[in-house]
Amino acid sequence: MAAVPAIEVDNLQRAFSDDVLAVAGVDLEVAAGEIYAFLGPNGAGKTTTVRMLTTLLRPTGGTARVAGHDVVTEAAAVRSSIGVALQEAALDPLMTGAELIRLQATLHGLERSEGRRRSEALLERVGLTKAAQRRVGTYSGGMKRRLDLASALVHEPQVLFLDEPTTGLDPVSRKSIWEEVVKLNDEGTTVFLTTQYLEEADQLADRVGIISAGLIVAEGTPTSLKAEVGKPRLELVLAEGEPTDCIAVLKHFGQRLPGKDGKLVIEVESGAAAIAPVVIALDEAGIAVESLELVEPTLDDVFVDKTGQHLEGAADGGPDEEPGDPEHELVQDHA
Amino acid sequence: MVTALGRRSVLQTFRRPQLVAPLLIFPTLLLAIQSAGAGRAVDLPGFPPVESFFAFLLAAAMIQSALFGGNAAGIALAVDIEMGFTDRLLAAPIPRFAIVAGRLAGTAVLGSMTAVWFLIIGVIFGVTIVEGVAGALLIIALVTLSALAFGSLGAALALRTGSASVVQGTFPLAFVILFLSTAFFPQDLLVEPARTIAEFNPLSYIVDAVREPVISSLTFSDLLKGLAGIALVATCGVTLSARALERRIRVG
Numbered sequence: 165m166a167a168v169p170a171i172e173v174d175n176l177q178r179a180f181s182d183d184v185l186a187v188a189g190v191d192l193e194v195a196a197g198e199i200y201a202f203l204g205p206n207g208a209g210k211t212t213t214v215r216m217l218t219t220l221l222r223p224t225g226g227t228a229r230v231a232g233h234d235v236v237t238e239a240a241a242v243r244s245s246i247g248v249a250l251q252e253a254a255l256d257p258l259m260t261g262a263e264l265i266r267l268q269a270t271l272h273g274l275e276r277s278e279g280r281r282r283s284e285a286l287l288e289r290v291g292l293t294k295a296a297q298r299r300v301g302t303y304s305g306g307m308k309r310r311l312d313l314a315s316a317l318v319h320e321p322q323v324l325f326l327d328e329p330t331t332g333l334d335p336v337s338r339k340s341i342w343e344e345v346v347k348l349n350d351e352g353t354t355v356f357l358t359t360q361y362l363e364e365a366d367q368l369a370d371r372v373g374i375i376s377a378g379l380i381v382a383e384g385t386p387t388s389l390k391a392e393v394g395k396p397r398l399e400l401v402l403a404e405g406e407p408t409d410c411i412a413v414l415k416h417f418g419q420r421l422p423g424k425d426g427k428l429v430i431e432v433e434s435g436a437a438a439i440a441p442v443v444i445a446l447d448e449a450g451i452a453v454e455s456l457e458l459v460e461p462t463l464d465d466v467f468v469d470k471t472g473q474h475l476e477g478a479a480d481g482g483p484d485e486e487p488g489d490p491e492h493e494l495v496q497d498h499a
Numbered sequence: 500m501v502t503a504l505g506r507r508s509v510l511q512t513f514r515r516p517q518l519v520a521p522l523l524i525f526p527t528l529l530l531a532i533q534s535a536g537a538g539r540a541v542d543l544p545g546f547p548p549v550e551s552f553f554a555f556l557l558a559a560a561m562i563q564s565a566l567f568g569g570n571a572a573g574i575a576l577a578v579d580i581e582m583g584f585t586d587r588l589l590a591a592p593i594p595r596f597a598i599v600a601g602r603l604a605g606t607a608v609l610g611s612m613t614a615v616w617f618l619i620i621g622v623i624f625g626v627t628i629v630e631g632v633a634g635a636l637l638i639i640a641l642v643t644l645s646a647l648a649f650g651s652l653g654a655a656l657a658l659r660t661g662s663a664s665v666v667q668g669t670f671p672l673a674f675v676i677l678f679l680s681t682a683f684f685p686q687d688l689l690v691e692p693a694r695t696i697a698e699f700n701p702l703s704y705i706v707d708a709v710r711e712p713v714i715s716s717l718t719f720s721d722l723l724k725g726l727a728g729i730a731l732v733a734t735c736g737v738t739l740s741a742r743a744l745e746r747r748i749r750v751g
Contacts, residue, residue: 181750218590222749243592254583258514259507270503271591299514315587 168232170196170323170354171217177225178212186212188378189226194356194371196322199349201369202358203463205475209378210358211251214327217356218248231322244272247316247353251327255308257301261292264300265315272319279318286314290344306337313344317353324348326357330364342368362463362475374467381470390461393469396435397421397459398442400428403452410451417442435460500593504601509608511575518575521567521670522613527620530560533683545687549714554626557617558710559682561638562702564613565646566673570666572606573653577663580747595748599658599740603650610646614639626713634712641709641725648729651736658743682706701728 171194178187187209194200202210215221217230219239228235231245255264265286269279287296290310300308309329316324326345330338345368349355359365365372366386374382374389382389398418402410407428414420414430417438423429432438436458446453467475512518534553540546549555576599579585588598618628618635628634656666677683679693680702689697697703708725711717 220586220589220748240592243590246590248587248590250583250586254587256507256511256579256582256584258511263507263510267503267507268587268591270500271588271593273500273592 167196169229170194170198170231171200171356172229173213173217173226174228175226176213176216176223176228178209178216178221179224185378187216187223190375190378190380192373192380192383194354196354197349197352198370199345199355199357199368201365201372202356202375203360203362203365203372203467203475204358204375205360205473208375210360210375211327212378213375214250214325214356214358218246218325219243244319245322247319247321247324249309249312249316249324249326249329251331251358255300255303255312258299260297260299261287261303261311262296264311265318268315269318274319282318286317287311290314291340304337306333306340309333309337309341310344313341317348321353323354323356326355328358328360330359330361338364360475366463372463374463374470376467376471376473382466386463389463389466393465394461395431395433396438396461398430398432398438399423399455399457399459401426401454401456402428403454405451409449410446413445413449413451414442416445432458501597501600501604504588504597505604505608508572508575508602508605512571512605512609515575518571521571522564522609523616525567526560526564526613526617529563530556530617530620540684543688545685547685547714550627551625553624554621554713555710556683557621557626557713558638558706559677561614561617561642561709562645562682562706563673563677564617565610565642566649566677566702567670568606568609568613568646569649569651569653570670570673571653572602572650573655573657573666573669574663576602576654577657577661577666580657580661581663589748595744596741599651599654599744602654603647606650606653607643607647610650611639611643613646614642621713628713629715630712630717634717637712637717637722638709641705641729644726644729644733645705645709648733648736651733651740653736655736655739655743658740658747661747676700676702680706701731704728705732 171192173190173192176187176190177185179185190209190213192200202213204210212221216223217228217235219235219242222236230242233241233245235242259267262283265283266279269283274282284293287293290313292307292311292314295303295307300311303311313326313329329345330341333341342364345355345357357368369386371383371385372389373380384392400410410428411420414428418430418432421429421431439456439458443456464475467473512522530553534551534556537552540552585598589595618638621628630637653666656669660666679696680700681697682702686694686697686703704724705728708717708721708728711721
């Protein structure tokens with residue numbers, strides 16, 4: 165018998181009172197043990213979809229099953245099976261980290277001693293043991309996200325929902341969250357995450373669903389999605405001389421494409437593996453190269469291909485940095 | 500789990516000084532100012548026989564505190580909604596009513612604490628509780644139930660609006676409702692239309708039920724009227740809370 169998918173969504177819709185269709189008919193299936201990234205700009209319908217899948221919002225159309233349970237008719241069973249870390253870490257600033265995670269354990273029906281044991285283990289896992297007795301209001305953004313993540317794990321959920329888990333975090337904190345997500349997935353937890361960062365989806369996800377205006381416009385592995393919109397390209401700038409000889413050498417490695425600013429561009433199917441042979445061939449032909457760059461299609465290219473628009477923040481692929489974030493000292497604690 | 504949420508609610512109140520002030524400081528100050536400034540009101544014809552105006556006002560201070568506690572519960576719940584903490588609770592496998600019940604449990608505990616606070620103040624300033632220890636326990640129970648009832652109204656408003664500032668904006672209304680009851684003066688000494696309004700104001704019956712064990716012997720009729728007043732407020736609050744919670748989940 166085939167394994168039950170962790171998430172099954174069929175024509176899921178959500179309309180709001182002003183007739184805005186925030187989610188216009190989403191279909192997707194996430195296998196158990198997978199990391200699935202929902203990639204899209206602000207307002208695309210990512211959070212609304214997550215809120216429906218986590219039973220926080222009732223769909224106005226379609227069906228969704230999470231961990232084998234219907235999100236409308238078996239909402240309580242869904243809530244027992246999932247962990248949720250929402251977009252803005254919903255933490256009470258007046259509680260301490262330890263109090264918050266123990267409360268979460270109680271809400272999930274754990275015995276007091278078991279709740280305490282798991283809380284301590286999870287606080288240690290996310291590097292917050294030393295800060296556990298401090299009020300959450302004194303935590304940095306990264307610490308809050310890690311606490312939020314830990315509290316979502318206290319009942320060892322089958323499926324973990326992370327809504328924009330690294331938005332607004334500095335690169336170090338972001339990397340720390342990514343490492344934890346990968347570790348959790350290695351331990352068998354299915355992860356459904358939403359993000360507006362290309363790099364996050366690319367680095368973490370087994371499969372990516374690109375959502376725009378409430379509809380999934382593309383879905384697949386990051387590699388397959390990128391392959392759909394083009395092959396990797398080598399872009400060369402000659403140090404000196406006419407390009408004729410160089411073109412003659414390059415034609416053996418791939419089809420020539422139009423280039424800007426005096427660049428010679430060829431399509432290389434094998435990607436990075438083509439670099440060494442090209443360099444050797446150019447060297448043997450006595451051609452001096454000023455620069456050589458491998459340019460691969462990005463998920464933004466996929467987004468542009470499917471929607472005609474760039475994804476917000478695609479230029480840097482990641483969130484803004486927060487210099488001076490006291491988080492850094494806690495990362496050392498974590499280490 | 501209601502206990503855990505109630506505990507959080509109590510801790511939250513004591514960690515946020517602006518929530519403690521309406522519960523203890525304002526009613527205590529008002530009690531001190533009014534009893535000192537209008538102490539001779541007890542000499543007015545028609546004023547019931549009472550040890551002192553301070554003794555008469557003790558119940559008003561307790562119910563005032565319970566009323567403000569209900570408003571504070573609403574503010575705290577609205578803050579939870581605004582910062583997304585309610586979503587954390589809604590995503591947990593707990594009955595939805597537990598979110599409101601937990602908040603109200605905390606409000607009830609705070610209500611009983613304020614009742615004890617005012618009883619101690621009363622005793623320190625020479626008030627004799629006519630009904631003795633049993634009367635004091637009854638007062639604590641009535642104030643606790645009143646806090647629960649007023650808290651349910653605060654919760655309903657918070658769930659309906661999701662805005663702490665809107666709930667906070669109703670704070671002056673608590674004063675109006677209180678002054679249009681028998682909290683500060685006997686009904687016979689009120690002028691129209693306050694007198695008629697006080698007659699239909701459930702708060703009058705609640706305050707009277709809390710006051711009677713302090714100033715005279717409590718009759719079954721007074722107790723029943725007080726409990727009916729609490730039940731009326733609680734029924735409205737719980738019904739409106741349930742509807743607002745259902746709407747919040749449906750509409751998002």
